[in-house]
Amino acid sequence: TAAFLGGYRLKGFAQRPAVGTRGGILLLWNEDHVRVESVQYGDYTLSATVTIISSNISFKLTSVYGPTRNNLKEAFFQEMKDQKPANNVRWLVTGDFNQIYRARDKNRPNANRGRIVRFRNTLNFCELKEIHIQNRKYTWSNEQSNPTMSKLDGFFCNEEWDITFDKHILHALSSSLSDHCPLLLANEDGPRRPRTFRFENFWTNMPGFQQVVQEAWNETSAHNEPYQRLFHKLKKTSQKLRSWSKSLFSNAKVQLHMALEVILRLDEAQDHRALSPAELDL
Incomplete structure (x- = not known):
């Protein structure tokens, strides 16, 4: 599956297998451009140290898949806290959190205020701030005629990461393949795609x-x-x-x-x- 999704460029991969249809995390990378080491697997997270080869700049990357059940939320929040790196380490966190941290991140008034407060407290403890999406308010829809929509997916970073990568921009892409929209984090110029030949x-x-x-x-x-x-x-x-x-x-x-x-x-x-x-x- 990793080879099918990553193709010939993204040969490096690490995965946290799904349980049933949920919970899976797949990290793919181009070994010509980044070095990925110290992969750690949690119940809801997959973390690794990423080094950009051209600049030798490193940061911690944590991919998450948050649980949907309320009785598992506290364990998820604690695991995020446990992943917090030492001082002065750059940290980027991304994934499907299955949780909002502001009431306006859902188009219905029935948001669970207690869970919102607990998630916000977790982000504050981790000293993470959101990287704002430029073109969308929500990232998930139940795709009904009168849909419920929420911003469940996102990127968060600490101050050290933000200062180092100060020209980043986050866009949502078309939701043509999923009830979640893909997110693209890149520098201001966008990702550079080398011209390559592919035989069909x-x-x-x-x-x-x-x-x-x-x-x-x-x-x-x-x-x-x-x-x-x-x-x-x-x-x-x-x-x-x-x-x-x-x-x-x-x-x-x-x-x-x-x-x-x-x-x-x-x-x-x-x-x-x-x-x-x-x-x-x-």
């Missing part, structure tokens, strides 16, 4: 594939050394296939991104008003 298996069934590969493979190479000639042929073939696939499938990709953008806009609208029947059907 369905290409072989598309008209023109064989011709593109044959023409690229048969191009004259100035290299005599066998390995260099092979590298040249593979490089030329990947370039030709990339151009061919872009012209063939660009419209489908545009439509996909348009659909995700529409869903995100409806997510944002639902934070402030009920969606119309036509919008729900869409």
Whole structure:
């Protein structure tokens, strides 16, 4: 599962298995960019020391999956307190907390005030502050026609982390795949994605594939050394296939991104008003 989700870039992983359908935590990372050490597994948390290779800056990362049952909340809050690192250690905490710390983080007036106070006290003890989401009020919906919505997911950090990574920004993405919306924490410029070649298996069934590969493979190479000639042929073939696939499938990709953008806009609208029947059907 980790290899399927992470692909060839995110080869490093640590996991806390789910119990039934809940409680699972999966941490994936690119070993070319970060070093992850000292992984610790708790009942509701997975923590590790993360070092950015290019700068040698380290911080503690804690991923959480908070329990839904009220009688387990206190154990969850205590485990968060136990994870608090020593002074001057940068700390970033993220995940599905299954808990709000402010009444306005739920669109219903029936929030449990006692649990809110206990969670807020936990955050204060841990000296954590929220990294605010730029474009959404809530991160979860029960997806009913008149939905209950809450901000159950988020990022919190201590002062040391915030000062070191002072150009971060947090955005919610489209909730097209889940009743929770994904969150993307990045620097102001956004994540840099290297241009890489990915071969798609369905290409072989598309008209023109064989011709593109044959023409690229048969191009004259100035290299005599066998390995260099092979590298040249593979490089030329990947370039030709990339151009061919872009012209063939660009419209489908545009439509996909348009659909995700529409869903995100409806997510944002639902934070402030009920969606119309036509919008729900869409």
